[in-house]
Amino acid sequence: MICCKECLDLLYDYLEGDLDAETTKSLEEHFEDCPPCISFLNTYQSTTKICRETLNQVEIPEAIRDTLLKVLKDHKESN
Template sequence: MYTCKDSINLLLDYLDGELSPEDAQHLKEHLQGCAPCVDFLRTYRATPGLCKKALAHRMPQEMSSKLTEFLRSKIKSAS
């Protein structure tokens, strides 16, 4: 049986269909009994769509300018 850490490390291969049948079965068994890993998988699957939505919106110019000014001041004060 896989641990949560094992399961999380295998998620990308699982979603890409690249796990061996044995590993996929062990992962599915773990997911059946582990609500936190199921939640993590759900979030992991949703991330690309959320990123696309976020990138589809453009930051208002005034906010972009203020953010740039703020970050530059922080970089200068850290030097």
Template sequence: MSCGGHHDTPCGEVLDAVSAYLDGEMTEHERERISTHVEECSPCLREVGIYQEVKLLVARSCGCDHVPEEVRSRVLGRIRAVSVQWRTDSLDPSES
């Protein structure tokens, strides 16, 4: 997606970072870059708003369900394994 205007931070980069942006999982500098872009770009502002609404709906619908510690540990372990594999794959010099 692109609004057609020039931005220091491309729309695609902003949309890839929406989750981290809304969850407060970025540095202050990164957050400022995304905020500046969203203030200038109505399509990205709309997408951020939609994502925020979905996040609120999910939290209301599922936020109170207790997840057993065993399940939580397995899911987090699998996420770490996939993340490590992805990083390893993306650093493979033979694919360049």
């Protein structure tokens, strides 16, 4: 059976679906017997999700958008 270290090393490729059938099987067997690795897998996936949701909330403030529009307009007119 593979150990936790190997399991976490394979996590990335597992989630991408890049592992061959045999490796996937031994990884899933490990998960069945190892609740800590299941917790690790779940929190690893959650991390990506909540970081993405938080960092994607960046919006351009209205004032900055207006300034940018003006700069671009002036620049185009002077060319």
